[in-house]
Amino acid sequence: MTGRYAVEIALTWAGVGLYLAATVALVFSVVFEKPGARRWGLAFAALGLLPHGAAIAIRWVAVGHGPYMLRYEVLSSNAWVAVAVLFLVLARRPGWSALAVVVMPLAILSVAIGLFSNPESRDLPPTLRSIWLVFHITFAKVSAAAFLVSLGSSVLLLLKERRSPWSWLERVPATPALDALTIRAAGFGMIFWTVTIAAGAIWGNQSWGRYWGWDPIETWALVSWMTYGTFLHLRFFFKLRPRPTAWLSIASFVVFVLALLVLPFFITSLHSSYFS
Amino acid sequence: MVRAWRALSRAVRRPVVIVTDVLALGTGAALAAALPQQPDALEIDRFAREFPALSRVTGALGLHEIVTSGWFLAIALACVVSLLAVQSEQWPRLARSWSDRLAPASFARAPFRRSGPVSRARQQPLAARFSSAGRIGLLGSPVFHLGLLLLVLAGLVRMLAFREVVVRALEGETIPAQAGAFEAERGGWLSRPFALPAQVQVRELREERYQSGALRQVAVALLTGERPGSGPEVREAAINAPLDVGDVRIYVSNAHGLAALLELGGAGQPVPLVAFLEERGGEWRGGLRSGQALELRFRTAVAPRPESVEVRALSDGVLLGIGELSPGSELALGAGRTLRLHGLRYWVQLRGSRDPSKPLFFGAVAVVVAGVVLMFSVVRVDTGVFVEGDQLVVALRPQRFAPLYAERFERLCKEWWPS
Ligand code: HEM
Numbered sequence A: 001m002t003g004r005y006a007v008e009i010a011l012t013w014a015g016v017g018l019y020l021a022a023t024v025a026l027v028f029s030v031v032f033e034k035p036g037a038r039r040w041g042l043a044f045a046a047l048g049l050l051p052h053g054a055a056i057a058i059r060w061v062a063v064g065h066g067p068y069m070l071r072y073e074v075l076s077s078n079a080w081v082a083v084a085v086l087f088l089v090l091a092r093r094p095g096w097s098a099l100a101v102v103v104m105p106l107a108i109l110s111v112a113i114g115l116f117s118n119p120e121s122r123d124l125p126p127t128l129r130s131i132w133l134v135f136h137i138t139f140a141k142v143s144a145a146a147f148l149v150s151l152g153s154s155v156l157l158l159l160k161e162r163r164s165p166w167s168w169l170e171r172v173p174a175t176p177a178l179d180a181l182t183i184r185a186a187g188f189g190m191i192f193w194t195v196t197i198a199a200g201a202i203w204g205n206q207s208w209g210r211y212w213g214w215d216p217i218e219t220w221a222l223v224s225w226m227t228y229g230t231f232l233h234l235r236f237f238f239k240l241r242p243r244p245t246a247w248l249s250i251a252s253f254v255v256f257v258l259a260l261l262v263l264p265f266f267i268t269s270l271h272s273s274y275f276s
Numbered sequence B: 001m002v003r004a005w006r007a008l009s010r011a012v013r014r015p016v017v018i019v020t021d022v023l024a025l026g027t028g029a030a031l032a033a034a035l036p037q038q039p040d041a042l043e044i045d046r047f048a049r050e051f052p053a054l055s056r057v058t059g060a061l062g063l064h065e066i067v068t069s070g071w072f073l074a075i076a077l078a079c080v081v082s083l084l085a086v087q088s089e090q091w092p093r094l095a096r097s098w099s100d101r102l103a104p105a106s107f108a109r110a111p112f113r114r115s116g117p118v119s120r121a122r123q124q125p126l127a128a129r130f131s132s133a134g135r136i137g138l139l140g141s142p143v144f145h146l147g148l149l150l151l152v153l154a155g156l157v158r159m160l161a162f163r164e165v166v167v168r169a170l171e172g173e174t175i176p177a178q179a180g181a182f183e184a185e186r187g188g189w190l191s192r193p194f195a196l197p198a199q200v201q202v203r204e205l206r207e208e209r210y211q212s213g214a215l216r217q218v219a220v221a222l223l224t225g226e227r228p229g230s231g232p233e234v235r236e237a238a239i240n241a242p243l244d245v246g247d248v249r250i251y252v253s254n255a256h257g258l259a260a261l262l263e264l265g266g267a268g269q270p271v272p273l274v275a276f277l278e279e280r281g282g283e284w285r286g287g288l289r290s291g292q293a294l295e296l297r298f299r300t301a302v303a304p305r306p307e308s309v310e311v312r313a314l315s316d317g318v319l320l321g322i323g324e325l326s327p328g329s330e331l332a333l334g335a336g337r338t339l340r341l342h343g344l345r346y347w348v349q350l351r352g353s354r355d356p357s358k359p360l361f362f363g364a365v366a367v368v369v370a371g372v373v374l375m376f377s378v379v380r381v382d383t384g385v386f387v388e389g390d391q392l393v394v395a396l397r398p399q400r401f402a403p404l405y406a407e408r409f410e411r412l413c414k415e416w417w418p419s
Helices: A003-032 A035-063 A071-092 A099-115 A132-162 A165-173 A175-208 A216-238 A242-265 A270-274 B001-012 B015-034 B041-050 B052-060 B072-098 B135-160 B356-379 B402-416
Strands: B112-117 B129-133 B162-171 B184-187 B200-209 B214-225 B233-238 B244-246 B248-265 B271-280 B281-290 B294-302 B310-316 B318-325 B328-336 B337-354 B379-386 B389-400
Touching: A003 A071, A003 A099, A003 A165, A003 B015, A035 A071, A035 A099, A035 B072, A071 A099, A071 A132, A071 A242, A099 A132, A132 A165, A132 A175, A132 A242, A175 A216, A175 B248, A175 B356, A175 B402, A216 A242, A216 B015, A216 B294, B001 B015, B001 B072, B001 B162, B015 B072, B041 B052, B052 B233, B072 B135, B112 B337, B112 B402, B135 B184, B135 B356, B162 B248, B184 B294, B200 B248, B200 B337, B200 B356, B214 B248, B248 B281, B248 B294, B248 B310, B310 B328, B379 B402, B389 B402
Parallel strands: none
Antiparallel strands: B112 B389, B129 B379, B162 B184, B162 B337, B200 B214, B214 B233, B244 B248, B248 B271, B248 B337, B271 B281, B281 B294, B294 B310, B310 B318, B328 B337, B379 B389
């Protein structure tokens, strides 16, 4: 283990520790109705972003490319973006702290899976050295965060609708608000995912002379985009009630995660060179 | 005619039809992503070996060539018809709602509406106040779906008119300015054969590598020109930096390597041979068969412009000779036969593309992106403050996501009723 890698790992764990503290504080603030704990939760999340961000930056500088080559890099940076987006949402909307109950554990899980995979850095192959790759990847990460927020509000909605004995759920925003957030966040996810696919097409054209080649991963991205499109159509046309809307949002997220984070590691495609 | 279109338009605009269209297209795409597709014959063979029973079914259903299949194109056509019908209704509806004038009646069913005695209001509105923000958001859905139509149109133009070629060229080789000068060529039904507007000579290939030895860049100096009005000119193309030559574009792919130019001598005429070596495990490696029995294997370390290459000659698996050949040297193969190395040069795979759909495609992408941004990030919100009898009414009417505007409404009410 190199010294630099040890520092990276230590900083990442420091970030994870602070994220855990943030999760505990935010859950505490919702369950026991303590607004003070919410502020602590936000502070821990912001503090966690610093060492975690530093770990990503150190690696970026050392290996000479952004966090998009290895599972370790991809998952860790996705989690960083998800926590940052959650922080921004909660800073604006204090009443939404319960989203942390879903988003933070998934973000922490993502870093953890990354930490247990091979961290050995690899140089960026020439086809990946393009400004369009930067847009492609950045927007993919932001769309993942937006879809995660949509998932978070769907899960809360389903919990709330279950007439569960947990009294803390009464302090979670009302069902219509959760329902609206599910759609709004999915809509933002659609914006970023559309830009991701568009940047990929421009980059494909620059590299291979064609903007669309039905490469499996390319096509899975399209499928997940259409899945969200179908979900939004169903909701719009059939005025779906909150519960089916939430279930469809969860199903769309599963397709999205398969397309973005699972299949690229297994399928032989033009994208394989940077997912290992 | 008009009545027929109206009837069709009503039918294809039905929510069930639209959702079925999108779902069918998505399912087709999912199958195309999950199953190996033409022209990747190798993957299709592998699939057939691994899942023989399944592959018989997928083969019979034509699921290895989905995106050009009749049923997939029929789904795409159904989508286009639905989109046309939707567009013909969306734009007039947009024009109507864009120019509607707000009045107290507009807020009769507003999700946020509160009234209280005018006398308790902080200030008395002299006249009813109406405002509307984010009207531009109404453009979102019509613009987005227009973009989708343009995308399909671009796909159609591509299917008809694109032309793509591939050629493996050696340093020093000239690709002539005539049709058929390439190894592989494919194109749309109406496309004319691909030809360079002027001959192009591959002058020199330049590799850049990282300290680790991994490939960083491949750049190729190309001598283009010799057309009326333009003299020869050396220009560079590289991976991710294609070169425009007239109306075609040349792309450098990262498939490249070392070529050994050889001559097999013996009793009869010398036979020229070329072995193409590719990078594998830190070495350039490659093989070549000449005739029935002779098999040649080559390897050399990946270094800038290697000066020699190790050659092994085998016949029916029996080693005939091994030697490190540099240009000009020979390897004796027995029975009077010799293998002479003439030179080592780089080869590179170049692609050429002529695709008139590209401007349309990128324009359509810009329209789709603009549409989706407007659709979800800009929400039209109408505000009304007016007097009804002795009541002051404060109302807020977001076009969508109403429950997310509760706080804003409370703030608005506070402006009018302090407590
Ligand atoms: C067969 C092709 C399609 C047709 C005919 C169609 C039609 C429609 C219609 C009529 C609406 C309602 C909008 C309005 O009344 O202003 C709509 C909304 C929408 N469509 Fe499509 N659409 C198609 C394909 C797609 C695709 C491929 C996507 C994306 C993957 C998509 C994404 C959306 C979204 C996000 C909305 C907005 C839903 C909302 O407002 O919550 N559409 N579509």
